[in-house]
Amino acid sequence: MRFFDINIRIEQTEWRIGDYEARLIQKGSRCSGQNETVEAELMAEFPPIKQALGQEDRPLVISDVDGKILVWYLPGLISPARQVCRY
Numbered sequence: 001m002r003f004f005d006i007n008i009r010i011e012q013t014e015w016r017i018g019d020y021e022a023r024l025i026q027k028g029s030r031c032s033g034q035n036e037t038v039e040a041e042l043m044a045e046f047p048p049i050k051q052a053l054g055q056e057d058r059p060l061v062i063s064d065v066d067g068k069i070l071v072w073y074l075p076g077l078i079s080p081a082r083q084v085c086r087y
Contacts, residue, residue, distance in 0.1 A: 008059040011049045017064040020046050 023045065024031050030038045049062060060073040 006059060008061060009056070011051055011053075011060070011062045012067075013046070013049055013062070013064050013070070015046045015064060016066055017068050017070060 020042075023042065027038055027042075031042075033039065053060075056073055057075060059075065060071070061069060062071040063069050
């Protein structure tokens with residue numbers, strides 16, 4: 001029996017999240033997000049997914065090359081009545 005017909009967009013990186021984590025640990029405090037040289041090195045070694053993400057209106061999953069899920073995007077999962085805006 002099928003309850004939902006969900007069209008989920010799936011994107012995948014070309015690298016492993018464990019390798020990314022190890023590189024961040026190796027670089028230590030230089031990984032502040034403010035060091036342009038370090039950020040360029042990380043971007044070269046761990047490029048973003050090839051397909052540019054625009055405004056998504058359907059579920060999306062981003063995983064690493066081994067299938068480990070990095071991001072779930074599930075629009076409409078929480079109803080407006082349940083959402084709390086802090087702004």
